[in-house]
Amino acid sequence: MVDKNQPTLTSSVPGKEGKNAPRALISVYDKSGVTAFATTLTAMGWQILSTGGTARLLRENGVEVTDVTDVTGHPEVFDGRVKTLHPAIHAAILARGNHPEDMATLEELGYPRIDLVAVNLYPFEAIAAQEPPVSEAALIEMIDIGGPTLVRASAKSHADVLIVTNPDDYGELLETLQEANGDPNAVDMATRQRLALTAYQRTAAYDVALANTLAHRLESLEEIAAEVLPEKLLVSGGAQKALRYGENPHQPAAFYPGNTVGETPSGLAAAVQHGGKELSFNNYLDLDAALRFCRSYIGPEWAEWPHCCVIIKHTNACGVAISTDQVAAWDDALASDPESAFGCVIAFNTPVTKSTAERIGDHFVECIIAPGFEDGALTILSEKKNRRMLTLQNMSSLEMKTQFRQIDGGWLAQTEGAPVINWSEVRCVTSAQADPNQVDLARFGVAVCAQVKSNCVIFIQPTTTGFATVGIGPGQTSRVEAVRIAARRAGDRAQGAMMVSDAFFPFRDGIDTSHEIGITAVVQPGGSIRDQEVIDAADEYGMTMLFTGTRLFRH
Numbered sequence: 001m002v003d004k005n006q007p008t009l010t011s012s013v014p015g016k017e018g019k020n021a022p023r024a025l026i027s028v029y030d031k032s033g034v035t036a037f038a039t040t041l042t043a044m045g046w047q048i049l050s051t052g053g054t055a056r057l058l059r060e061n062g063v064e065v066t067d068v069t070d071v072t073g074h075p076e077v078f079d080g081r082v083k084t085l086h087p088a089i090h091a092a093i094l095a096r097g098n099h100p101e102d103m104a105t106l107e108e109l110g111y112p113r114i115d116l117v118a119v120n121l122y123p124f125e126a127i128a129a130q131e132p133p134v135s136e137a138a139l140i141e142m143i144d145i146g147g148p149t150l151v152r153a154s155a156k157s158h159a160d161v162l163i164v165t166n167p168d169d170y171g172e173l174l175e176t177l178q179e180a181n182g183d184p185n186a187v188d189m190a191t192r193q194r195l196a197l198t199a200y201q202r203t204a205a206y207d208v209a210l211a212n213t214l215a216h217r218l219e220s221l222e223e224i225a226a227e228v229l230p231e232k233l234l235v236s237g238g239a240q241k242a243l244r245y246g247e248n249p250h251q252p253a254a255f256y257p258g259n260t261v262g263e264t265p266s267g268l269a270a271a272v273q274h275g276g277k278e279l280s281f282n283n284y285l286d287l288d289a290a291l292r293f294c295r296s297y298i299g300p301e302w303a304e305w306p307h308c309c310v311i312i313k314h315t316n317a318c319g320v321a322i323s324t325d326q327v328a329a330w331d332d333a334l335a336s337d338p339e340s341a342f343g344c345v346i347a348f349n350t351p352v353t354k355s356t357a358e359r360i361g362d363h364f365v366e367c368i369i370a371p372g373f374e375d376g377a378l379t380i381l382s383e384k385k386n387r388r389m390l391t392l393q394n395m396s397s398l399e400m401k402t403q404f405r406q407i408d409g410g411w412l413a414q415t416e417g418a419p420v421i422n423w424s425e426v427r428c429v430t431s432a433q434a435d436p437n438q439v440d441l442a443r444f445g446v447a448v449c450a451q452v453k454s455n456c457v458i459f460i461q462p463t464t465t466g467f468a469t470v471g472i473g474p475g476q477t478s479r480v481e482a483v484r485i486a487a488r489r490a491g492d493r494a495q496g497a498m499m500v501s502d503a504f505f506p507f508r509d510g511i512d513t514s515h516e517i518g519i520t521a522v523v524q525p526g527g528s529i530r531d532q533e534v535i536d537a538a539d540e541y542g543m544t545m546l547f548t549g550t551r552l553f554r555h
Helices: 035-042 052-060 067-070 085-092 098-111 124-128 136-141 146-156 169-180 189-216 219-225 282-295 324-335 354-360 377-381 436-449 477-494 509-516 531-540
Strands: 021-026 047-049 117-120 162-164 273-276 307-313 316-323 344-350 367-370 388-391 400-407 411-418 457-462 466-473 498-501 521-526 544-547
Touching: 021 035, 021 052, 021 146, 021 457, 035 047, 035 117, 035 169, 047 052, 047 067, 047 117, 067 085, 085 098, 085 146, 098 219, 117 146, 124 136, 124 189, 146 162, 146 189, 162 169, 162 273, 169 189, 273 498, 282 307, 282 316, 282 344, 316 324, 316 436, 324 344, 324 354, 324 466, 324 544, 354 377, 354 477, 367 411, 411 436, 436 498, 436 521, 457 477, 466 477, 477 498, 509 531, 531 544
Parallel strands: 021 047, 021 117, 117 162, 344 367, 367 388, 498 521, 521 544
Antiparallel strands: 273 388, 307 316, 307 344, 316 466, 400 411, 457 466, 457 498
């Protein structure tokens, strides 16, 4: 493999001198590796055409360069907005080598063929992501015109023109050309098509970034930007990261970061892994679920209980706890369902302390994600060699945003985030009234319930340092069955617990069953035609019942 930073080729191409020498047009914003790339091409007998800062850099490093302006006979104008948009450039790219008429016209015009184009684009995505935001005028100036035009033209003509948009491809292409003694015509079609596909993917991602960003930044489009859901679904992402397999060994799988070139990674794409084997498809799903739960407890409203621990198994929570102490949060979350927590994924919303790492000890844990790890904590946790620890420094509070889900034949979109409940409007509908401590417990439970698969109920209790789940009944076709499952998990700890439901109870049987196992307070949305029947059942048992008015299904 040729080192793209150290040119090694010294021979020229036999019979390729003067006007017959292959020509490369190099005009790049990201100049990493470009000097070595151009130097090596020159050593193989190529002529280099270039523009602006790229030409200046190459000359400073001893590369002989022909300015594009000398080829077009037209100066660069409008601060470089127009450089390569000229027939002398695009005719030399778009002429079809297997069409004698095209080649005759090119000869008649006196435009030699361009055999290779190396272009990368203005960093629109990176500039758009800057904080504080740049001005609209500065953002507009980052919209590349000539670059994408060159890229698309060259990719269209990939049978005749090599197109390179990623500096990481310089080395492999140079190696291929070295084996062909510098002759571009000897480069195989598979290589040409791969480079062309990379080029099209880059311009497609660039256009998606432009459309999505400008829809929210241009003043005249404020009405569109204010809409909750986009008018059109435009999605692009980063390069494929192959996974060992999908949910099962027979399913190929990959992870695609949501950020594109120049954008800052976020979420799991920004997480830094410490030790252990590569993450699996299921690990990603479980980590995503763990983050949703954990991020629900970041913000000033949870300052009294700053530490949250979430234990996940198959995307559902085994236990969730918030506390004034991180070790206690772990203990309380584990106590919710220690049997199911075997081979789990754990999330903390605060850096993992050495004391917490010691308390986790030998417990079988697949992954642990947190904003950081104290000195010594990673060492302790890494004693189990297959554990994966991940640092996600920017673990922000869970906010409402648009989420997409693919189904057969299309996509669904909805806003998703922490439940929006005005607690001053939550009603206590029973004779037994709720006290402030019960309201705090209910706030905790509703945030947990919002992230559990429906139909669900959860049982929660106060602890000595905060609040915790004691039983979770997730994803059932019957709400009464969800109550029974939560009861089995809770055991004796169901006595005096609060039950939170993601949707209303259509019949009183759920209340009857919960009373039998010791529940003393219920939180539900209300809204059933039999609400009064359910309220009467709660009053009959002396239970407290709150109506939030907000359903919390998660399919």
